[in-house]
Amino acid sequence: MSELKSLVIPEGLAGLRVDAGLSKGLGMSRTAITALIESGQVVVDGKPVGKSDRLIEGSLVELTLVTKKNHLIIQADSVEGFGVVFQDEHIIVIDKPAGVAAHPSVGWEGPTVPGALLGLGIQLTTSGAQERQGIVQRLDVGTSGLMVLAKSELAYSKLKQAFRDRTVHKVYHALVQGHPDPSAGTFDAPIGRHPKAEFKFQVHEDGKPSVTHYSTVEAFRSASLLEIILETGRTHQIRVHFSAFRHPLVGDTMYGADPTIGKRLGLEHQWLHASR
Incomplete structure (x- = not known):
């Protein structure tokens, strides 16, 4: 059984090698991405690509993922930091x-x-x-x-x-680009799937109701540490809301973060932590 996935290349992945960029953008290992490329299961704008080709902003990447019979069987693992x-x-x-x-x-x-x-x-x-x-x-x-x-x-x-019933109290800490104004507030904007990218979501009038409360804990030169409380729990909710309001999470290149800031801090993913 196969499944087609798609991703529109954001600015933060532009210029990266196909294998490295897709691994970062899709959360898959580079080995898995390379295997898909070599078997012809990855196309960019309808054309096959090589693993060392460079990604271009706005290009449409499509991957055909084959589900193996025992792929989802859970294996015991030792995880550092767990x-x-x-x-x-x-x-x-x-x-x-x-x-x-x-x-x-x-x-x-x-x-x-x-x-x-x-x-x-x-x-x-x-x-x-x-x-x-x-x-x-x-x-x-x-x-x-x-x-x-x-x-x-x-x-x-x-x-x-x-x-x-939304009776669970979820609190996060996030490092976002810039300084939200006001320093504390609420985002009340519906979230739905991105029309061109299988793995992404966006603020959309036809999306599901989504409410995010935030307050600034500490402001730095080019970023702010926030405490965030979710009233709803949509996929990528914090990442989508802060991206839509022009304060993407540091390191979150999928949702428009400046890659130079994340690189300076040694981040390969969004700076987001579920604190309680």
Whole structure:
């Protein structure tokens, strides 16, 4: 079974080699991207490309991902920086480092939260889809911080309902470009899928209601550290809202961040942390 994915190249990936740029933009390993290129499963503006070709801003990249039968089976793994903050017989709260996926997915060959837990001998509930058993929330691969997961069916049911009812209080810290004015406020703008990029989202009048509250913790010369509280939990919500209001997260080239700032700080992903 195959799945077609697409991505419009943002400014932050322009000029990079195809293998390096797509690895960074899609959260896939360079080895996986190279294999897709060599098998003819990656085209740019309808034409095959080489791994050392350069990406051009605005180009449409399409990838054909083949789902292998056992691709999504969870494997025990040892993950550096992965930690358990709290657990009892029903739930577990973990500290996820950036570079770890919340669960297995097509095209992702890196470490996952369930795999890291298996490596520690911790079993989640069997409630949910096979690759998402016990998963009641997600953090992007490039986002670090706290996640709560279910170890029992009762906890899974109650946590899922709590997230649906928006009774879970989620707080993040983010480093954004520039200085938001006012220094504290609320973004209330609907979010929907990007029409040309499978992996991206955007503020759109026909999107789902999305509300983000923020306050400035500290201002630096070219960036600001913010505390962010989510009222809703849309995919990429923080990244989309701050990009739309011209303060993209530092390091988030997919959503328009200046790559020179991220490079100066040694970042290869957005600076975003789920703090509580």
